[in-house]
Amino acid sequence: xxxxxxxxxxxxxxxxxLGQIANTNAQxxxxxxxxxxxNIYHHTVVGDNLQRIKKVFEQAQNRSDIILVTGGLGxxxxxxxxxxxxxxxxLEMTEHAPxxxxxxxxxxxxxxxxxxxxxxQARVFKGSKVLFNRVGMAPGMIVKHESNxxxxxxxxxxxxxxxxxxxVLPFLQEETGNKELIKSLVLKFIGIGESALEHExxxxxxxxxxxxxxxxxxxxxxxxxxxxxxxSEKYVDELLDKTKSQILAKVGDYFFGENDQTIEQEVxxxxxxxxxxxxxxxxxxxxxxxxxxxxxxxxxxxxPGGIVSYDKKVKQNILGVAPETIKNKxxxxxxxxxxxxxxxxxxxxxxxxxxxxxxAGPDRxxxxxxxxxxxxxxxxxxxxxxxxxxxxxxxxxxxNRATLKGLEIIFNFxxx
Amino acid sequence: xxxxxxxxxxxxxxxxxLGQIANTNAQxxxxxxxxxxxNIYHHTVVGDNLQRIKKVFEQAQNRSDIILVTGGLGxxxxxxxxxxxxxxxxLEMTEHAPxxxxxxxxxxxxxxxxxxxxxxQARVFKGSKVLFNRVGMAPGMIVKHESNxxxxxxxxxxxxxxxxxxxVLPFLQEETGNKELIKSLVLKFIGIGESALEHExxxxxxxxxxxxxxxxxxxxxxxxxxxxxxxSEKYVDELLDKTKSQILAKVGDYFFGENDQTIEQEVxxxxxxxxxxxxxxxxxxxxxxxxxxxxxxxxxxxxPGGIVSYDKKVKQNILGVAPETIKNKxxxxxxxxxxxxxxxxxxxxxxxxxxxxxxAGPDRxxxxxxxxxxxxxxxxxxxxxxxxxxxxxxxxxxxNRATLKGLEIIFNFxxx
Numbered sequence: 001x002x003x004x005x006x007x008x009x010x011x012x013x014x015x016x017x018l019g020q021i022a023n024t025n026a027q028x029x030x031x032x033x034x035x036x037x038x039n040i041y042h043h044t045v046v047g048d049n050l051q052r053i054k055k056v057f058e059q060a061q062n063r064s065d066i067i068l069v070t071g072g073l074g075x076x077x078x079x080x081x082x083x084x085x086x087x088x089x090x091l092e093m094t095e096h097a098p099x100x101x102x103x104x105x106x107x108x109x110x111x112x113x114x115x116x117x118x119x120x121q122a123r124v125f126k127g128s129k130v131l132f133n134r135v136g137m138a139p140g141m142i143v144k145h146e147s148n149x150x151x152x153x154x155x156x157x158x159x160x161x162x163x164x165x166x167x168v169l170p171f172l173q174e175e176t177g178n179k180e181l182i183k184s185l186v187l188k189f190i191g192i193g194e195s196a197l198e199h200e201x202x203x204x205x206x207x208x209x210x211x212x213x214x215x216x217x218x219x220x221x222x223x224x225x226x227x228x229x230x231x232s233e234k235y236v237d238e239l240l241d242k243t244k245s246q247i248l249a250k251v252g253d254y255f256f257g258e259n260d261q262t263i264e265q266e267v268x269x270x271x272x273x274x275x276x277x278x279x280x281x282x283x284x285x286x287x288x289x290x291x292x293x294x295x296x297x298x299x300x301x302x303x304p305g306g307i308v309s310y311d312k313k314v315k316q317n318i319l320g321v322a323p324e325t326i327k328n329k330x331x332x333x334x335x336x337x338x339x340x341x342x343x344x345x346x347x348x349x350x351x352x353x354x355x356x357x358x359x360a361g362p363d364r365x366x367x368x369x370x371x372x373x374x375x376x377x378x379x380x381x382x383x384x385x386x387x388x389x390x391x392x393x394x395x396x397x398x399x400n401r402a403t404l405k406g407l408e409i410i411f412n413f414x415x416x
Numbered sequence: 417x418x419x420x421x422x423x424x425x426x427x428x429x430x431x432x433x434l435g436q437i438a439n440t441n442a443q444x445x446x447x448x449x450x451x452x453x454x455n456i457y458h459h460t461v462v463g464d465n466l467q468r469i470k471k472v473f474e475q476a477q478n479r480s481d482i483i484l485v486t487g488g489l490g491x492x493x494x495x496x497x498x499x500x501x502x503x504x505x506x507l508e509m510t511e512h513a514p515x516x517x518x519x520x521x522x523x524x525x526x527x528x529x530x531x532x533x534x535x536x537q538a539r540v541f542k543g544s545k546v547l548f549n550r551v552g553m554a555p556g557m558i559v560k561h562e563s564n565x566x567x568x569x570x571x572x573x574x575x576x577x578x579x580x581x582x583x584v585l586p587f588l589q590e591e592t593g594n595k596e597l598i599k600s601l602v603l604k605f606i607g608i609g610e611s612a613l614e615h616e617x618x619x620x621x622x623x624x625x626x627x628x629x630x631x632x633x634x635x636x637x638x639x640x641x642x643x644x645x646x647x648s649e650k651y652v653d654e655l656l657d658k659t660k661s662q663i664l665a666k667v668g669d670y671f672f673g674e675n676d677q678t679i680e681q682e683v684x685x686x687x688x689x690x691x692x693x694x695x696x697x698x699x700x701x702x703x704x705x706x707x708x709x710x711x712x713x714x715x716x717x718x719x720p721g722g723i724v725s726y727d728k729k730v731k732q733n734i735l736g737v738a739p740e741t742i743k744n745k746x747x748x749x750x751x752x753x754x755x756x757x758x759x760x761x762x763x764x765x766x767x768x769x770x771x772x773x774x775x776a777g778p779d780r781x782x783x784x785x786x787x788x789x790x791x792x793x794x795x796x797x798x799x800x801x802x803x804x805x806x807x808x809x810x811x812x813x814x815x816n817r818a819t820l821k822g823l824e825i826i827f828n829f830x831x832x
Contacts, residue, residue, distance in 0.1 A: 016442075016443075016446075016459065017446055017456045017457065017458075017459065018446055018447070018450050018456075019442075019443045019444065019445070019446030019447030019448070019449075019450060020447075021443065022438050022439060022440045022442070022443040023438060023439050023442070023443075023459070024438045026432075026435075026438070026439070026461070027432075027435045027437065027438040027439075028435065029435070030432075030433055030434055030435030031434065031435030031436070032435070033435075034434045034435060040433045040434075041433065041462070041463060041468060042433075042460065042461060042462055042468075042472075043432065043433065043439070043459070043460065043461035044458065044459065044460050044461075045442070045458060045459035045460075046457070046458055047457060052457060052458075056458075059475075193528065194490075194491070194492070195491040195492065195531050195533055195534050196528060196529070196531060198491075198492050198533070199531040199533065214430070214431070215492065216431060216436070217490075217572070225436065227434075282703070284710075285707075285710075286703075286706055286707045286709070286710025286711065286715075286719075287698070287702075287703025287704065287705075287706040287707035287710065287722060287724060288703065288707045289703075290702055290703040290724045291701075291702045291703035291704045291707055291724075293702070294700075294702025294703065294724070294726060294815075295702065295811070295812055295815065297777075297778055297811060299702075299726075300726060300727065303702075303726060304726055304727035304729060304730050305723065305724040305725045305726040305727055305730040305734070306703060306723075306724040307721065307722075307723055307724070307734070308703060308706045308707075308710070308721040308722040308723070308724070309721045310710055310715070310716060310719060310720060310721040311716065311719075311720035311721055311764075313720060313765065314720050314721040314764055317763075317765075318721070318723070318734075318763060318764065347733075347734060348727075348730055348734065349729065349733075361713075362713055390525050392522070392551070393550075393551055394551075395711070395713060396711055397551065397574070399710075399711065
């Protein structure tokens with residue numbers, strides 16, 4: 001039978017509180033445990049201080065069934081995880097012979113004197129299940145104390161991961177009796193805001209337990225993470241497929257890919273499929289759009305290159321925008337955007353031309369406020385679109401948003 | 417008088433407990449606060465659950481003076497930070513008019529319907545100091561409640577950082593009256609490896625306590641972080657200056673800037689100082705080099721634009737590389753690189769031309785192995801340089817390294 005256990009992760013180390021490193025151990029552990037159906041309710045970071053560690057342990061003892069502790073098992077006086085747990089539990093410690101042997105061997109192999117503090121690392125609690133450290137010195141431990149299961153792990157990520165993969169995950173699977181498989185699927189959207197997406201899917205998100213549906217905003221669009229549980233992979237895949245269909249029935253217009261797929265990859269794929277080439281004339285985006293396309297493997301078949309016409313003269317002399325257009329309408333205008341897109345497409349012999357002109361800041365240009373951007377799209381078969389946008393943010397946020405909007409526009413064009 | 421205040425960071429968000437993201441906000445905040453001499457004793461992560469957030473808040477209230485809370489201020493039903501704090505404090509909420517106006521403007525400008533949940537983001541506690549969000553929607557807040565100072569911040573890193581830099585750090589400096597000053601100075605280098613730098617500075621790094629000297633390798637070069645302590649800014653600055661001089665006496669040839677300065681900023685600055693313009697012809701880098709320059713404020717005076725000549729035809733037709741060069745030497749050749757640099761400089765009327773041509777992979781080009789890159793630099797006054805490189809890594813690592821090497825080459829040219 002499956003028990004619903006509460007668990008938490010405690011990281012010990014002042015270096016985390018000083019911001020010298022991020023708590024990536026907690027992230028990695030959480031991801032692995034979530035996939036085993038173990039619910040993590042808290043992460044805590046505490047510094048190398050005996051009393052504070054002890055308090056955090058007492059709290060964990062009261063609110064969680066399984067407590068994973070990373071760090072504080074090393075050789076120095078700062079390493080106080082064992083001491084704090086002993087203070088709380090009154091459990092006795094003993095020396096773990098295989099670990100001690102490994103430590104001694106290491107020092108003799110390296111012709112170094114073993115300073116006495118190194119033997120500290122070999123101490124384990126009596127009656128604990130010792131988790132041998134293949135990668136480093138200090139072993140991990142599983143300690144059953146009162147009604148809790150404590151899992152002590154080294155803080156060095158490589159050592160922690162090795163022990164968890166080999167010993168802790170199998171132990172927890174047995175402990176929890178979990179036969180359940182958990183699988184995630186990320187659906188990616190562009191051209192719709194987080195709140196609008198959630199609004200569209202509100203009833204589905206609220207009514208749905210398996211898979212769960214969690215929205216997440218990212219720099220390059222909006223994600224939905226579906227997480228399904230079940231006893232077989234086939235069953236879980238069916239659940240994910242069914243929910244995906246329900247979601248796409250509502251917001252499929254904005255869907256562009258799954259998991260690690262990027263919008264530029266999808267644009268390159270669609271261009272390849274349709275045997276079309278694109279070229280961009282970029283002003284404020286300065287090559288960012290073309291660079292995104294060319295970052296994709298196989299872009300050479302769909303993007304011959306582009307022209308960065310940041311200066312007015314380059315717009316005129318290289319791209320061939322009419323001087324009257326620039327004089328009468330300005331470079332930040334619909335008309336200039338259209339000519340830029342038309343001309344870059346002609347000059348580079350592409351099926352589609354796209355252009356970006358606008359004001360990235362910090363100063364206004366031609367009286368237009370910072371954030372004003374025109375994007376034009378021209379296709380050989382006569383399609384023409386030009387749009388004005390007002391993006392918020394600093395220079396590089398505006399340039400990023402313009403580039404992303406350009407990818408959205410070409411994506412929508414290719415899909416339609 | 418300096419108060420020794422205890423502080424902690426609470427991050428709200430189930431995505432952290434599922435391991436979908438790491439708590440990099442806590443790291444960034446901890447680093448900034450440490451530099452202001454503010455001691456952080458705990459980080460806590462709690463999921464999007466009203467009662468559990470409330471409990472974590474109660475605990476923070478009892479053990480800390482200053483509590484920084486990130487996340488849970490967004491528009492969705494999962495965003496419960498305000499609700500949990502209200503439940504604990506019984507403070508009233510009110511609508512922050514400037515934030516509401518910003519939200520409404522955003523939706524009307526984008527011709528999107530504003531769903532009702534979006535107005536949730538504009539709610540602030542009565543009597544709080546509102547921290548306007550320049551980058552996104554939800555404002556932050558500083559709330560004094562009982563003997564605690566609560567600082568609520570959005571979870572999106574860019575928004576959080578902007579608010580903290582502009583508003584929170586100055587507020588905390590005033591609040592704490594901290595006089596034990598800790599100051600960091602980051603020195604940046606290009607064109608030297610981490611171990612070579614460390615080797616040159618070994619005795620200095622080992623003998624030195626105040627400031628400490630810590631080397632750090634990053635994507636865009638090598639950093640040295642000096643951290644000095646003292647009772648006055650003048651004293652600390654003198655310590656940092658003295659050590660900086662000692663370091664530059666040894667490795668000054670590779671030094672390009674301090675703190676947040678980037679190599680592209682330094683290149684733009686040198687170009688401005690020397691009143692020179694640069695244009696790039698880019699093949700495998702696909703616009704990345706030009707984009708880096710144009711990302712810098714004020715780039716318009718030194719970079720008129722560039723040509724991305726990814727396809728052979730664009731090299732011939734737009735850039736005007738001689739067909740014989742391409743036929744006899746190939747596009748991945750010294751000769752092609754030189755013509756590309758010469759021609760882009762002529763066509764865009766710049767003082768300096770730089771070019772990138774090579775093999776980003778995954779496949780060989782013209783029999784040349786993946787990673788082969790030629791970079792040429794031509795200046796109006798007759799200087800000419802062309803170099804061949806073999807970069808390791810995948811497609812985008814190679815493209816990045818080529819771009820960075822281009823910046824190094826132009827930096828060295830401008831300095832000499």
